[in-house]
Amino acid sequence: MMKGMYDVIIIGGGAAGLFLAANITGKNVLLLEGTPRLGKKLLITGGGMCNLTNNKDTSSFLKHFGNKTQANFLKPALLNLTTRQTRLWFESHGLPLTERDDGKLFPSCMRAEAVVDLLKGEASRNKVEAKTNAKVISLTKDEQGETYTVHTEHEQFQAKAVVLTTGGMSYPATGSDGSGFALAKMLGHSIVSPSPALVAISVTGYPYTSIAGNSIRESLVEFFHAGDTKRYTLSTGDLLFTHDGLSGPVILNNSREIRKGDRMKVSLLPCSNRETLRDDLVELVANNPKKQLYTLLKQEGIIAHLAERLLESLSLTTQTTCANLTKEKRKDLIELLSAHPFTVSSKKGFNAAMVTAGGISLPEVDRKTLESKIHKGFYFCGEILDIDGDTGGYNLQAAFSTAKLAADAIMK
Numbered sequence: 001m002m003k004g005m006y007d008v009i010i011i012g013g014g015a016a017g018l019f020l021a022a023n024i025t026g027k028n029v030l031l032l033e034g035t036p037r038l039g040k041k042l043l044i045t046g047g048g049m050c051n052l053t054n055n056k057d058t059s060s061f062l063k064h065f066g067n068k069t070q071a072n073f074l075k076p077a078l079l080n081l082t083t084r085q086t087r088l089w090f091e092s093h094g095l096p097l098t099e100r101d102d103g104k105l106f107p108s109c110m111r112a113e114a115v116v117d118l119l120k121g122e123a124s125r126n127k128v129e130a131k132t133n134a135k136v137i138s139l140t141k142d143e144q145g146e147t148y149t150v151h152t153e154h155e156q157f158q159a160k161a162v163v164l165t166t167g168g169m170s171y172p173a174t175g176s177d178g179s180g181f182a183l184a185k186m187l188g189h190s191i192v193s194p195s196p197a198l199v200a201i202s203v204t205g206y207p208y209t210s211i212a213g214n215s216i217r218e219s220l221v222e223f224f225h226a227g228d229t230k231r232y233t234l235s236t237g238d239l240l241f242t243h244d245g246l247s248g249p250v251i252l253n254n255s256r257e258i259r260k261g262d263r264m265k266v267s268l269l270p271c272s273n274r275e276t277l278r279d280d281l282v283e284l285v286a287n288n289p290k291k292q293l294y295t296l297l298k299q300e301g302i303i304a305h306l307a308e309r310l311l312e313s314l315s316l317t318t319q320t321t322c323a324n325l326t327k328e329k330r331k332d333l334i335e336l337l338s339a340h341p342f343t344v345s346s347k348k349g350f351n352a353a354m355v356t357a358g359g360i361s362l363p364e365v366d367r368k369t370l371e372s373k374i375h376k377g378f379y380f381c382g383e384i385l386d387i388d389g390d391t392g393g394y395n396l397q398a399a400f401s402t403a404k405l406a407a408d409a410i411m412k
């Protein structure tokens with residue numbers, strides 16, 4: 001059944017769609033959301049606390065995206081709504097934010113729900129009509145090229161402009177199931193093949209299930225593709241042990257490049273230079289001849305279970321003292337602590353990926369307005385675009401900035 005005519009229809013009520021609705025005024029706007037609830041994915045961001053941005057200035061912020069093309073594409077959106085302006089936007093709309101020591105920003109109440117409530121409230125203040133359980137299944141443009149018809153299962157709506165904010169394909173249970181890509185294709189857009197990004201890895205013969213949930217701060221990790229002796233990247237960051245492999249920022253942020261069969265050398269202690277760490281460990285063992293290795297390892301910050309596993313793997317016991325260590329075993333222990341080898345058995349899939357790499361091909365979109373270069377009045381914001389950022393507030397900020405730029409362009 002054909003329903004009313006709108007100035008703008010926003011398809012997708014996630015971070016980008018809601019931020020757009022919260023920033024568009026003076027237009028007759030309909031927001032269609034496929035699931036029963038707006039902002040479902042937003043609710044689980046940042047472990048339910050929503051790391052909505054960070055304290056980076058625009059040029060350092062843009063270094064945290066997939067490649068230079070993505071950074072270049074995002075620049076006008078980020079200059080139009082910087083991380084600082086985002087902070088001011090939320091605070092001036094009644095949501096105080098807290099900056100953590102690592103530069104990440106969260107609502108001070110630490111509840112993602114407060115972000116969703118605020119955006120919903122602003123959208124309704126702007127008189128945006130929001131419909132849930134309204135999954136869009138097709139999108140057409142009339143022959144004169146002036147209006148779009150948006151089809152849900154039971155209804156049809158028309159608008160002069162349509163904004164696609166349907167997200168990527170990760171965590172499909174939140175509603176972002178990739179159906180937006182099909183809608184874009186219906187109007188002739190091309191899609192860069194989607195793949196899971198910001199994703200954990202499983203490890204071959206993983207021995208650390210018992211310490212799942214524990215992490216190492218500032219681990220130094222070198223990555224090698226199978227068969228290569230030259231590393232393809234070296235990175236430092238927090239590392240998390242999972243039940244079958246590794247996660248944490250240092251893995252997630254490199255997961256775009258990680259492939260099955262890759263080898264990694266991982267420091268099990270905080271490390272900025274592997275040689276210095278090795279030298280420090282040699283000295284530590286030499287200076288503590290009477291001490292049990294087990295005690296020494298724990299003193300250095302290695303958790304008890306991991307210390308036990310490491311000693312066990314070298315056929316040592318918790319009673320072994322430093323003086324009892326042969327030269328060979330000392331070398332092996334230091335190697336494990338400074339460059340523990342792991343081999344990637346697989347990368348997790350879309351069900352566990354925080355974002356989707358790939359999406360609407362960027363050369364088909366005007367980066368200054370987010371309008372399609374193929375169809376006037378057709379816009380894209382958020383993760384549906386071929387952009388993917390690191391973990392740490394980059395992806396939500398990109399969703400907010402692209403939404404704000406599109407809102408400004410539509411209102412002009």
Ligand SMILES: Cc1cc2nc3c(=O)[nH]c(=O)nc-3n(C[C@H](O)[C@H](O)[C@H](O)COP(=O)(O)OP(=O)(O)OC[C@H]3O[C@@H](n4cnc5c(N)ncnc54)[C@H](O)[C@@H]3O)c2cc1C
Pocket residue numbers: 011012013014015016017032033034035038039040041042044045046047050051052053134135136137165166167168170171174175176177178179180353354355381382383384392393394395396397399
């Ligand atoms: C577990 C997890 C934690 C995360 N934590 C953070 C974090 O702390 N900080 C950060 O910056 N990023 C984080 N992210 C990434 C961030 O959530 C996304 O990048 C962001 O939500 C993308 O916004 P979006 O609006 O483009 O898409 P989404 O938020 O995915 O919203 C898309 C919406 O469109 C709807 N939709 C899809 N298809 C249709 C259709 N055909 N018809 C109607 N509606 C449709 C969906 O139901 C959904 O509501 C996290 C992601 C995950 C999975």
